[in-house]
Amino acid sequence: MQITARxxxxxxxxxxxxxxxxxxxxxICSVMQMVDLFDTLTFxxxxxxKLSIKVSGTDAPADGTNLVIKAAEALRKWGNIKLGARIxxxxxxxxxxxxxxxxxxxxxxxxxxxxxxxxEPTQGEFTRLALSIGADVPxxxxxxxxxxxxxxxKTKPVTARKSAAILLVKPDFGVSTAEAYKKSKFDFAPFIAxxxxxxxxxxxxPARMRPRMVNDLxxxxxxxxxxxARLKERVQAANPKPAFVMMSGSxxxxxxxxxxxxxxxxxxxxxxDSAPFVMATRTLV
Numbered sequence: 001m002q003i004t005a006r007x008x009x010x011x012x013x014x015x016x017x018x019x020x021x022x023x024x025x026x027x028i029c030s031v032m033q034m035v036d037l038f039d040t041l042t043f044x045x046x047x048x049x050k051l052s053i054k055v056s057g058t059d060a061p062a063d064g065t066n067l068v069i070k071a072a073e074a075l076r077k078w079g080n081i082k083l084g085a086r087i088x089x090x091x092x093x094x095x096x097x098x099x100x101x102x103x104x105x106x107x108x109x110x111x112x113x114x115x116x117x118x119x120e121p122t123q124g125e126f127t128r129l130a131l132s133i134g135a136d137v138p139x140x141x142x143x144x145x146x147x148x149x150x151x152x153x154k155t156k157p158v159t160a161r162k163s164a165a166i167l168l169v170k171p172d173f174g175v176s177t178a179e180a181y182k183k184s185k186f187d188f189a190p191f192i193a194x195x196x197x198x199x200x201x202x203x204x205x206p207a208r209m210r211p212r213m214v215n216d217l218x219x220x221x222x223x224x225x226x227x228x229a230r231l232k233e234r235v236q237a238a239n240p241k242p243a244f245v246m247m248s249g250s251x252x253x254x255x256x257x258x259x260x261x262x263x264x265x266x267x268x269x270x271x272x273d274s275a276p277f278v279m280a281t282r283t284l285v
Contacts, residue, residue, distance in 0.1 A: 004042045005112050007104035007140065008034040008284065009093045011166070011248040011255050013201040013209070014193075017186045017216040025135070025151045026181050029193050031201050032100075032136075033160060034144035034284040037168065039093050039105055041068070043112050046084035051076075057091030067106040067133055074129050075110055079119040094277050096174025098249030100140065106133045107140030127153060136249075144284040147198055160285040162204035165264040167242065170253040170277040171231055175221060180250035184220040204283070206243030206257050213246050221251040228252050231275060238270050253277075 013031040020026050039057075046052070051072050068087060075081070087109070093101030110129055114121060121129065123141075130137035135152030147156040200208040222229040228251065235245050235256050240263035242256035258264040261282070268280035 001045045001116060002042060003112050003116055004040065005108050006038040006040050007101075007108040008143070009037040009099040009101055009104065009168075010034050010136070010139065010143075011099070011168075011246075011283070012215060014213055015215045015217060015249065016191045016193075017181070017184070017188070018191050019188050020186075021151070026186075027150055028148065028152070029191055030148045031158060031193070031198060032139050032143075032146055032148050033202070035099075035166065035168070036281045036284060037093055037099070037279065039101060040090040041105060041108055041112065042088040043109075043116050044086040045116055046086050048084055049082050050084040051087075052084075053087040053089060055089045055091060057089075067102040067137075068109045070133050071106040071109040071129070071137075072113055074132055075113050075119075075121075076117070078121065078125070078129060079114075079117065081117045081119065083117050085113060085116060094170045094253065096176070097170050097253040097277075098175065098177075098247065098251045099168075099170075099253055100136045100249065103134050103136035104140045106130070106137050110137075111141065145202055147193060158198055158202055160202040160204065160283060161199075163282045163285050164204040164206075164209075165258045165261045165280070165282050167235070167256040167258065167264050167267050167271070168253055168277065168279045168281060169231065169235055169256070169271060169275050171225075171228060172276045173225070173252065175225075175251045177250040180217050180220060183224070184217050186216055206259055209257065210244045213244055215247050215249075217250050218247045221247060225252060228254075234274055235267075235271060238267050240264075240267050240270075242267065
């Protein structure tokens with residue numbers, strides 16, 4: 001039996017860090033939305049019980065595979081499964097990019113291996129398994145857009161009003177999520193994402209979205225990596241000009257929003273030499 005599935009990248013339409021728990025984890029409030037950029041995973045049943053993975057693609061270091069194996073091992077332990085799987089992963093999403101590539105891979109592994117191995121975790125069990133792998137993994141169990149809170153375990157589906165044209169730009173370095181949270185300075189001010197705010201950020205309308213856009217991890221990233229700040233200025237100044245430019249997650253990927261797909265495509269051509277990864281795409285609804 002063989003199953004092929006895709007896992008998408010995500011962007012954070014806003015990201016507020018609202019507190020820090022005694023166990024060291026930070027609590028957040030964010031709207032995450034999947035985008036039209038995918039990795040492809042293929043799963044083959046291995047009756048011998050062995051778990052193996054083969055990775056292809058231009059940006060596929062080991063840390064892009066560990067979460068898949070971690071997910072497989074967690075699910076197998078939960079279900080007391082003796083079967084194994086041969087997994088192929090074709091990487092298109094840059095790693096260490098703030099786009100959730102590894103987390104999305106892990107979520108797809110959980111859902112697909114459950115089918116392959118003939119087990120049926122409840123939604124709550126899936127969420128607990130996902131959270132044990134990584135804070136962003138629960139979001140990827142459903143998607144394509146959700147309000148995310150806590151350390152990532154609280155997800156509330158949100159209906160995006162329309163797809164938005166975005167340009168993804170990732171420089172030639174990665175950012176450690178753990179380091180970003182450890183070294184950023186937060187005021188931990190009370191924050192509530194009310195219905196009006198969420199409606200604005202998922203409207204797909206740049207005029208409504210811009211005033212709501214914030215990422216509490218961005219100031220540290222820009223200060224620590226001046227080249228990222230320069231890249232942001234370059235994207236902002238490009239013609240066609242975007243409505244705004246933000247960093248996704250812990251970075252360093254920037255995303256720029258455009259009113260029209262044609263403008264986004266032209267901007268991608270203009271900026272194609274500004275970074276190793278430049279892609280015109282759109283949000284999923």
